[in-house]
Structure formats: structure tokens, C-alpha cells
Amino acid sequence: MQPEDGRPERHIVRSWRIPLLMAPPRDGLSFGQYRASGVESAAMPLLAFSASGVRFPSWSMTNAEWDALKAEYRELRLTASCCSNAVVPVVSSRGWRFYRHAPGIVCDHRESPEHIVAKTLAARAADDLGLDVTTEACGPDGCWRADVLIRHPARGWSVALEIQMSRCPLDEIERRQAAYAADAVRGAWLVGFRLPDYEPNRDLPLFRLVPLRNGILDPWVDRGDGEPTSISDFVTLLLTRRVVLREPPSHTLSLSVVGSPSTCWRCFQHQILLVSFVNAPAGVLAPKGWLLAKDLAKVSKIHTAYRQAVPMLLRTVPELTVLRPPRRMEAQPDLQAYCPTCDAPQSLYRLSQDLLDPLRQRCWTLQEGREWSLRERVRPRWDWPNGPVMDWP
Numbered sequence: 001m002q003p004e005d006g007r008p009e010r011h012i013v014r015s016w017r018i019p020l021l022m023a024p025p026r027d028g029l030s031f032g033q034y035r036a037s038g039v040e041s042a043a044m045p046l047l048a049f050s051a052s053g054v055r056f057p058s059w060s061m062t063n064a065e066w067d068a069l070k071a072e073y074r075e076l077r078l079t080a081s082c083c084s085n086a087v088v089p090v091v092s093s094r095g096w097r098f099y100r101h102a103p104g105i106v107c108d109h110r111e112s113p114e115h116i117v118a119k120t121l122a123a124r125a126a127d128d129l130g131l132d133v134t135t136e137a138c139g140p141d142g143c144w145r146a147d148v149l150i151r152h153p154a155r156g157w158s159v160a161l162e163i164q165m166s167r168c169p170l171d172e173i174e175r176r177q178a179a180y181a182a183d184a185v186r187g188a189w190l191v192g193f194r195l196p197d198y199e200p201n202r203d204l205p206l207f208r209l210v211p212l213r214n215g216i217l218d219p220w221v222d223r224g225d226g227e228p229t230s231i232s233d234f235v236t237l238l239l240t241r242r243v244v245l246r247e248p249p250s251h252t253l254s255l256s257v258v259g260s261p262s263t264c265w266r267c268f269q270h271q272i273l274l275v276s277f278v279n280a281p282a283g284v285l286a287p288k289g290w291l292l293a294k295d296l297a298k299v300s301k302i303h304t305a306y307r308q309a310v311p312m313l314l315r316t317v318p319e320l321t322v323l324r325p326p327r328r329m330e331a332q333p334d335l336q337a338y339c340p341t342c343d344a345p346q347s348l349y350r351l352s353q354d355l356l357d358p359l360r361q362r363c364w365t366l367q368e369g370r371e372w373s374l375r376e377r378v379r380p381r382w383d384w385p386n387g388p389v390m391d392w393p
């Protein structure tokens with residue numbers, strides 16, 4: 001049946017929910033046993049449409065509605081959301097609902113049990129918030145396919161939730177994220193593997209999905225501290241803007257000098273030996289943003305910035321050594337540090353472990369001379385509240 005505004009009728013009832021995991025046998029349910037229990041890797045969509053355009057989302061139908069659908073699916077001429085081919089409503093032996101393609105139909109959209117269960121729980125959580133939910137949703141011209149596409153019925157924003165269980169390089173995820181962004185869709189990823197090169201950022205929200213809990217297929221999201229957050233709770237937190245990016249203070253990302261307390265070999269006065277620069281543009285001489293002080297002259301852009309900042313640094317940190325070329329022409333071309341009290345040269349070679357200890361080192365930004373500690377230089381991370389999620393007002 002088509003409503004008056006011409007949009008397909010939503011067939012959603014929220015009064016009944018399948019448990020997150022159907023009760024396992026007394027001796028537990030291993031992952032292998034779960035695979036043998038009726039949910040196998042195959043093309044099994046969660047959403048189907050009748051010939052008249054009525055939606056039948058498997059994640060939110062009652063027992064009675066599902067039984068009625070199983071009796072009437074031929075007359076309704078149900079088709080899958082993934083490929084528009086004929087499907088049959090079925091239930092696995094563990095109680096998970098989905099649609100199976102009719103005999104003889106081949107669909108390339110295959111998914112593992114972990115993927116199907118995670119997608120079901122994510123779709124259900126979004127539906128519980130009163131949002132419009134579509135699974136296996138395709139973008140314009142088929143340029144992308146979202147596992148779970150969520151739209152706010154009043155505000156109009158869209159979020160694509162991707163469940164990525166099979167290994168995929170980071171650049172491929174970034175490419176697919178760009179396709180979502182081109183259509184004003186915000187993408188969020190739940191990945192079942194580690195990506196060492198990923199740095200948490202707002203343009204690519206990516207979270208670690210763990211499929212098993214105590215050997216049982218019960219997927220959860222890992223914040224990084226090992227504390228499990230159910231997919232239902234996580235999706236609710238994400239869609240209600242309670243998942244936040246904890247970023248390091250901005251001054252800890254600015255180009256800065258790094259100094260260690262030491263004593264001048266000539267005058268025995270306290271000084272802070274400038275040993276390196278941090279947050280330098282990455283390059284051959286500055287792997288991961290670290291540039292040794294003795295190599296400063298080889299990177300002209302940073303050398304120029306340092307020379308312009310010297311007067312300000314000396315006003316801020318009078319005991320900081322100054323980097324200059326060696327006095328003797330036959331000396332090595334690298335820079336030397338000079339004592340701020342007696343101007344004696346200080347070697348920057350074979351530095352002791354004490355001078356290289358991050359716990360003893362201090363940093364000052366070249367821009368304004370702000371002092372900070374390397375302990376403040378933490379990696380960005382995603383964070384969200386602990387405990388059960390309360391209802392969204």
C-alpha cells in the first residue's frame with residue numbers, strides 16, 4: 001500500500017525484540033557451533049520490499065508479523081534490497097531473521113555470520129531511536145553501498161554505518177569514505193581487524209569491532225581499554241553525539257624545541273641543552289616529526305623559523321642553549337649548542353641517556369614560547385561514556 005505522499009509505507013513495529021544472543025546450550029556455544037546453527041556465509045539481506053513498495057525490515061517485526069510474512073511472501077512478491085531479486089523470509093536455528101534468495105538466484109553480496117549479526121544489531125539500535133533505517137542501501141548511480149543507512153526524518157542528516165569484517169587496506173576505506181562524503185553522507189566504520197596506520201580523526205570515524213565474547217558470537221566495540229560496549233549501546237551513543245574525539249592540546253602539535261637539563265663543562269652552570277625539534281614536517285631527517293638539533297642547518301625552513309624565534313626563546317628560557325655553526329672552519333658542518341652563560345660549545349653527539357629521557361625533557365613552541373611536556377603529547381582517541389545507555393530524549 002502506498003501512502004498519500006507517495007513514499008513507501010514503513011512496516012515497523014518496535015514492541016518486540018530478539019535477544020542480543022539467543023540462549024546457548026548449557027555447555028556454551030562456540031563460534032564453530034554457531035556457524036553450524038543456521039547462519040552461514042551467504043547473501044542474506046535484512047530488508048525486503050513488496051511489489052507495491054512496502055518495506056519489511058527483519059530487525060523490527062513481531063513474531064506474528066514474521067509468521068504472516070512467511071505465509072504471504074509469494075503473493076507480496078518480495079525482493080531483496082541488495083539486488084532486487086526474489087527472496088524468502090527465514091529464521092536461523094538461533095533465532096536470527098533474514099531473507100534468503102529464491103532457489104536458482106545468484107547474488108554476489110555475500111556476508112559472514114559476524115557481519116549479519118552486527119548489521120542486525122546496528123539497524124535495530126538506530127530504529128529504536130525513531131530514525132529511518134535502510135540496510136544494503138545503494139547510493140546514486142551505485143557509487144556506494146551502505147550496510148546500514150540512517151536518516152533523520154526531520155533534520156535530514158544521513159549516516160552510513162559500515163561493518164567491515166574482511167581485511168581491507170586503509171586507503172580503500174578512505175576511498176569509500178570519500179564517496180559517502182561526496183553525497184553528503186557521514187560514514188562511520190566498525191572494523192574487525194587492526195589498522196596500525198590509522199590515526200583517529202573526524203573525517204574518518206573508525207572503531208574496532210570484536211565479533212566474539214568468551215568464545216560466543218556476540219559482537220562488541222572496543223574503546224581501546226578492553227571494556228566491551230555492545231553494538232546496540234555504541235550505535236545509540238554514536239547517533240546521539242556522545243562518541244567524542246579526544247585530541248591532544250593544540251600547542252603539543254606545534255613545531256617546538258626540545259631541551260634537557262644539563263651542566264656546562266666549562267662554567268659548571270645549569271643549562272637546558274637543546275637536543276631536538278618535535279612536530280617537524282616529516283622527512284628523511286625528521287622521521288615521525290623528530291629532527292635532531294645537530295641536523296637543523298640541513299632543513300632550511302625549520303632553521304629559518306628557529307633563528308627568528310631565538311630572541312623570544314631566550315627571553316622565555318634564559319638557560320636554553322643556542323644553536324650556531326662551529327667556530328672552527330675545520331669542524332663538522334653540523335650545528336653546535338652554546339652555553340647561555342659562558343658561550344662554551346656543547347657537543348650534540350653521543351648524548352647520554354639522561355639527556356634523551358622524555359620524562360626529563362621539556363618543550364617550547366617556536367611560535368609563542370609556550371612550555372609543555374612530552375607526556376601531554378598523546379595520540380588522539382575515540383571515547384564514549386561507560387555503563388548502560390539511557391533512553392534518548
